[in-house]
Amino acid sequence: MPDPTPPLPPAGPDEVALLIDDRPVVVRKGTTVLRAAEAAGLLIPHYCYHPGLSIAGNCRMCLIEIDKVPKLQIGCATAATQGMVVRTATPRVKTAREGIMEFLLINHPLDCPICDQAGECRLQQYEAAYGAGTSRFTDEKVHWPKRYDIGRSVVFDAERCIKCTRCIRFCDEISKSRELALFQRGDHAIIGTFPGKPLDNPYSGNTVDVCPVGALTWKPFRFKARVWFLRDVPSACAGCARGCNVNLGTYRNRVHRMTPRANLEVNRYWMCDAGRQSYAALTEQPRFERPLARPATDASEPIPWDEAVERAAALLREAVAAGADGVAAIVSARLSLEDLHVTQRALQAIGIGRVAVAPHEEGQDDHLLLRRDKTPNARGAALVGLGAPNAGRVKEILEDVSSGRVRGLLVVGEDPIGDGLIPASDLRRLPALVAIDWWKSPTVEAAGVALPACGYGEWEGTLVNFEGRAQRCRAALKPQGETEPVWRILAALARPFGFGAEYASASAVFDEAAAGIPALAGMSYRSLGTGGAKLKGA
Amino acid sequence: MPVKGMPVRRPQTPGLLSTTYLPSIFKGMWITLRHIFRPKVTMQYPEEKWTLPDNYRGLPVLVKDDDGRTKCVACFLCEYVCPPKAITIQAREITTGVEKGPRTFDINMLRCIMCGYCEEVCPEQAIFLSKTYNLVGVSREQMIFDKEKLLEMGGVRHDPIRKWGRLLDPVGAARAAAPASEAGR
Secondary structure: OOOOOOOOOOOOOOEEEEEEOOEEEEEEOOOEHHHHHHHOOOOOOOOOOOOOOOOOOOOOOOEEEEOOOOOOEEOOOOEOOOOOEEEOOOHHHHHHHHHHHHHHHHOOOOOHHHOOOOOOOHHHHHHHHHOOOOOOOOOOOOOOOOOEEOEOOEEEOOOOOOOOOHHHHHHHHHOOOOOEEEEOOHHHOEEEEEOOEOEOOOOOHHHHHHOOOOOEEEHHHOOOOOHHHOEEEEEEOOOOOOOOEEEEEEOOOOEEEEEEOOEOOOOEOOOOHHHHOHHHHHHHOOOOOOOEEOOOOOOOEEOOHHHHHHHHHHHHHHHHHOOHHHEEEEEEOOOOHHHHHHHHHHHHHHOOOEEEEEOOEOOOOOOOOOOOEOOOOHHHHHHHOOOOOOHHHHHHHHHHHHHOOOOEEEEEOOOOOOOOOOOHHHHHHOOEEEEEEOOOOHHHHHOOEEEEEOOOOOOOEEEEOOOOEEEEEOOOOOOOOOOEOHHHHHHHHHHHHOOOOOOOOHHHHHHHHHHHOHHHOOOOHHHHOOOOEEOOOO | OOOOOOOOOOOOOOOHHHHOOHHHHHHHHHHHHHHHOOOOOOOOOOOOOOOOOOOOOOOEEEOEOOOOOEOOOOOOHHHHHOOOOOEEEEEEEOOOOOOEEEEEEEEEOOOOOOOOHHHHHOOOOOEEEOOOOOOOOOOOHHHEEOHHHHHHHHOEOOOOOOOOHHHHOHHHHHHHOOOHHHOOO
């Protein structure tokens, strides 16, 4: 006599109800059993299935038993139907999984000690959970090329590959670059590229992410840190106006890798290679850890914060006193919304009316993620009232600097000298040049007073992407040296001019901004969460 | 109600002979005299040393294999398992044979508690607890032993299992470096 089964819940017209391991589930028609099981809180192990890719059904790890179906079926490619009774842990299923694991591991080199995937490897996880635990294979394993340079940033190890074809499907379906293919057949099958066409597309790093084993590894991350040491801090990429959701993998106060974090409304499961490596600037660019000031001599030298802020305020006060037209500010749209909000208020307090936000554009918008606009927070700059990035206004200000009409300039997060917009000698001549930046740019070196800010990964803040989605960046690192967030620096700089607001944290700044900006009404760090939220009316 | 205590016997006042201390002095000297003619049991430490048991746990050291290869592949398991966090490793990519090795491998011997977890966890049999127990230095920096020092202390250790042998011999290495299009068995 069959076991009494729980009754099926009622299903709507577009839905089906089924039982998975005696758990009743209602899902939309056309949902696969694997997804239905996920909805029921059950994991069906799988290698080749990836939610962002087409279904290949070749790894056979997701075999499940369905009542009234004689053979085991693959959960990833079987649609759930009304009244279906699925079992994911019967002895037959367990034996099948054990067999699959044995097949996959027969020729596996077991070089986990030198494999970057160790710690987040599906083979390790599933062998522990579903494998037999021992090997019956005593012969010499089949050997394949190791450490094969398959592309600009990716290394391929054919011995570790399980031929799940996720990377091939990514290149075919998502990046549409079609570099990878499966060559030969049977157990001679190997992933490879076509002659003279290495894996080189702007999204090649995603093949490493989708690889469930250690066959594809990311060159810049190779052997940098074991993944079990990394602390993944959820954040948003500041490389372009898309604002892909990312995890910052940090260890010993250093970001070691950036990986995409799934957000179906922004970047789905992907991110571009440039964004993936954008964390490197923090360690590759020269930093300055203490405020710098130019005394009589030309060499900038570190001074204490109090003194630096006093001197910067004095410089700006003199310039403003000589005439408000003679002072201007160039602000970066790479700053967070919090920074820009305080910048806007501080500029008003100081009496700088002439403000330009610098644009940064490169390349074109592409079919997937990359945006031409390389500023992550152009919408935010417009939102707080600084205005949208405008190359013309920046140019006007710099022309007036060269002609001597502007005598005081506050540069926040920008580098007009490095960007080739103005010769260094012209900026150096300025009586009052105050620069705030996270790295020792040529503009910082030319500044009368330069104040060190936190870099990406060190500050906490919000970015508004081109679609009008506010997303949080979290601080993953301790700020280097004496660097401070920009909002704190500007609040301190404006205090001698009567700026009264005190902020305890970036979240307090955001709350103030949200109270004053209708598009942000009702938002807070808590409501933004890890996925962000669309602006009102966007 | 008054408490009644137990009567205690107090020592009697010493006799005349005892007050001179002479009986005790002669007794003690007699014991010393007897020991002069007995076999010596004290170890003359710096000149004479212990024979340590095989399972003695002294300072951890790194070893090389018969080919002179540093056996450590920088898998970081010892750093992970080390209870007092005495081990600090930085890995690097190497171009011959095994892909990975340590760039730096520091053990802070002031922190090390000689528990032997590193030896136990090592998948490459590259780290062992030696029988060295005297740890001398004049600064904290000197107590952080680097890779070169640890390898020198460890020396060569014979290993019958050549785990990476195929990658280390020229034929296997050439095959592993072949491009995918020419791959095959």
